[in-house]
Amino acid sequence: MTQRFxxxxxxxxxxxDKEEFISVYLDQIPPQDRTEEAVYDxxxxxxxxxxxxxxxxxxxxxxxxxxxAAHKGQRCPGDFGGTTGRWETG
Ligand code: SF4
Numbered sequence: 183m184t185q186r187f188x189x190x191x192x193x194x195x196x197x198x199d200k201e202e203f204i205s206v207y208l209d210q211i212p213p214q215d216r217t218e219e220a221v222y223d224x225x226x227x228x229x230x231x232x233x234x235x236x237x238x239x240x241x242x243x244x245x246x247x248x249x250x251a252a253h254k255g256q257r258c259p260g261d262f263g264g265t266t267g268r269w270e271t272g
Contacts, residue, residue, distance in 0.1 A: 204246055208252050211253065214254075217251060217253065217254050222252060225247075225258075225269040229251065229258075240259065242260055254271070257270050
């Protein structure tokens with residue numbers, strides 16, 4: 183498998199407080215691009231029990247799931263036995 187990186191989610195090594203960095207990033211997503219709260223919660227719930235989830239990140243795409251799931255236009259990158267992703271765009 184080719185290793186992929188989500189450039190939006192790459193956090194420089196010199197950033198000590200990654201939670202704060204993520205929080206600031208989330209606050210800057212324009213409201214029209216932000217996932218509705220209920221959808222956001224269901225996406226994070228799906229990620230939390232996914233075999234590719236590790237320490238807040240998706241091992242398939244390299245994104246912090248809390249950032250990826252917050253974007254309306256994003257989708258889960260997984261391919262689970264012919265079913266695309268655990269959550270969809272929207
Ligand atoms: S594969 Fe999909 S459900 Fe699993 S951690 Fe990545 S984004 Fe979340």
